[in-house]
Amino acid sequence: MPELGPCAVCTIPAENRCAGCKTTLYCSKEHQKQDWKTHKFLCKPPLYKEGSSPELGRYLVAARDIEVGQTIITETPIIIGPKQVTPPVCLGCLKPGPKARCQLCKWPLCDEECPGWDTNHAIECAALVRAEKPLTFSDLQKPHAAYEAITLLRLVLMQKKSPKKWKLIQEMEANEKKREPSAEEKKIVQFLLTYVGLSKWGPTWDTSEKTLHRLAGVLQVNALDVRLPHGGEVMALFPTTSLIEHSCIPNIRIVFDPMCRMTVSASKDIKEGEHLQTMYTHALWATFQRREHLFSNKQFWCKCPRCSDPTELGTMFGAMRCVAPDCGGFLLPTAPLEAGADWACTKCVGRLSEKQIADLTGHLGQIVDEALAQPTESSLKDLLEKLNAVTHENHFRQYAVKHSLIQLMAKNVPTKDELDEKQQLCEHLLKVTQTLDPGGARLAVYEAVICYELHNALVGRAQKENDDSLLARAKVLLLRVVYLLRFDEHLPEGQLATVATKKINEIEEKIGKS
Numbered sequence: 001m002p003e004l005g006p007c008a009v010c011t012i013p014a015e016n017r018c019a020g021c022k023t024t025l026y027c028s029k030e031h032q033k034q035d036w037k038t039h040k041f042l043c044k045p046p047l048y049k050e051g052s053s054p055e056l057g058r059y060l061v062a063a064r065d066i067e068v069g070q071t072i073i074t075e076t077p078i079i080i081g082p083k084q085v086t087p088p089v090c091l092g093c094l095k096p097g098p099k100a101r102c103q104l105c106k107w108p109l110c111d112e113e114c115p116g117w118d119t120n121h122a123i124e125c126a127a128l129v130r131a132e133k134p135l136t137f138s139d140l141q142k143p144h145a146a147y148e149a150i151t152l153l154r155l156v157l158m159q160k161k162s163p164k165k166w167k168l169i170q171e172m173e174a175n176e177k178k179r180e181p182s183a184e185e186k187k188i189v190q191f192l193l194t195y196v197g198l199s200k201w202g203p204t205w206d207t208s209e210k211t212l213h214r215l216a217g218v219l220q221v222n223a224l225d226v227r228l229p230h231g232g233e234v235m236a237l238f239p240t241t242s243l244i245e246h247s248c249i250p251n252i253r254i255v256f257d258p259m260c261r262m263t264v265s266a267s268k269d270i271k272e273g274e275h276l277q278t279m280y281t282h283a284l285w286a287t288f289q290r291r292e293h294l295f296s297n298k299q300f301w302c303k304c305p306r307c308s309d310p311t312e313l314g315t316m317f318g319a320m321r322c323v324a325p326d327c328g329g330f331l332l333p334t335a336p337l338e339a340g341a342d343w344a345c346t347k348c349v350g351r352l353s354e355k356q357i358a359d360l361t362g363h364l365g366q367i368v369d370e371a372l373a374q375p376t377e378s379s380l381k382d383l384l385e386k387l388n389a390v391t392h393e394n395h396f397r398q399y400a401v402k403h404s405l406i407q408l409m410a411k412n413v414p415t416k417d418e419l420d421e422k423q424q425l426c427e428h429l430l431k432v433t434q435t436l437d438p439g440g441a442r443l444a445v446y447e448a449v450i451c452y453e454l455h456n457a458l459v460g461r462a463q464k465e466n467d468d469s470l471l472a473r474a475k476v477l478l479l480r481v482v483y484l485l486r487f488d489e490h491l492p493e494g495q496l497a498t499v500a501t502k503k504i505n506e507i508e509e510k511i512g513k514s
């Protein structure tokens, strides 16, 4: 399990932070003293401070002006573990597709010699080995319910493994008064108490049912999903970043390196006194879905400017066409901050209930998911025609289809009309994307793909029209791709940045560097 980070002097795992910058870590007072000669020149107070309010609980606020791109926080997780719903992964390194078994507890490992055994699995192995009988993991492809207990068990074990981390975990919000444990959570807690035997651990452990549900709450409210370079996904708890509040128009970007170390940077300029805000839900969902998701998972109703505006910042991202003949209006929520409020037409007296809108949107979602499973250019164009009969052209279901479509369009010696069509569609998507997320806080990869495809259309046109000014525009788009994906080198999407860099060089060879 990673400690808070490496000691600045000897790099062994350290848990003591410098009280000045709250960033540099030391394993001991001696090493802190020893480092002060150099550190005093580097030690600056953090760019943020903690605040609290009855509505938000604790939050982080800019302690001085922060410029776009500036790093605000870097930290390592206090705990990582398998996601709640996951096919079996190695309990040492968390890689998917484990082939071996731990010789002691019989839970899956990538290899009996997995290097993560000592750091991640050893302590829980001692607990799992005492279980009534070993579990069989016969299907390694399908999610296995027992995994839902592992990260929770790792939290419990922190009581003895790292009292410092245990204290941080105890300070985290669990929304105990607002949260109802689900039936699934009750099963997990019983699994730990009876099958793993936590109820018999004795008085030196706090393993009461109440504590286990509180810890499940800590995970639900605070844990972040982290994608790993080997393709797996895990969940992790970060002590400082977990204080950042939610907004559907975030001002920070969170990225992870291959070791799960997180960096929080400003996705736009942030003035002193402004709250740091991240997005806990999906940026490409309409308001009523985002708010429902936040309420069931994080126990609050979002009131951010995007949620408060029926048009979602003018994008019409959830707008449905009015069905009245020849009306041409759009249905929008009459009171977006009131769950269950009707939707009304912008032109006539037409109205639908939120339930009717939700059912229709859900139905469209199924059709879109089916089409996107095996997309072709013509099938997606047909689908768009159908979607356009019932939704606004910027509707999020159309957005999903168009985003796939641009990646299929104008391949293999396209005509000028095909290139123009692709360019228009890319420009339209880019406008919606940059309105919803101007700093690429959440939609960086989506925006990078659009910029790349728009560059393709412009390069195609430049060749046909012999117009170098189009190449200059294409280069600006490629530079944006590289900027947006600058943190993603270790992930599949990072390859797009590599391709973009190569294409920038090709354009510069043709038109020069200016």
Ligand SMILES: C[S@@+](CC[C@H](N)C(=O)[O-])C[C@H]1O[C@@H](n2cnc3c(N)ncnc32)[C@H](O)[C@@H]1O
Pocket: 055, 056, 057, 058, 059, 171, 172, 173, 175, 221, 222, 242, 243, 244, 245, 246, 247, 297, 298, 299, 300, 301, 302, 303
């Ligand atoms: C990850 S925690 C944030 C830190 C937390 N406020 C604390 O005191 O530890 C998430 C919880 O903070 C509260 N919260 C965050 N953003 C909010 C918002 N925009 N409106 C209301 N509550 C919010 C909710 O209780 C949510 O479940």
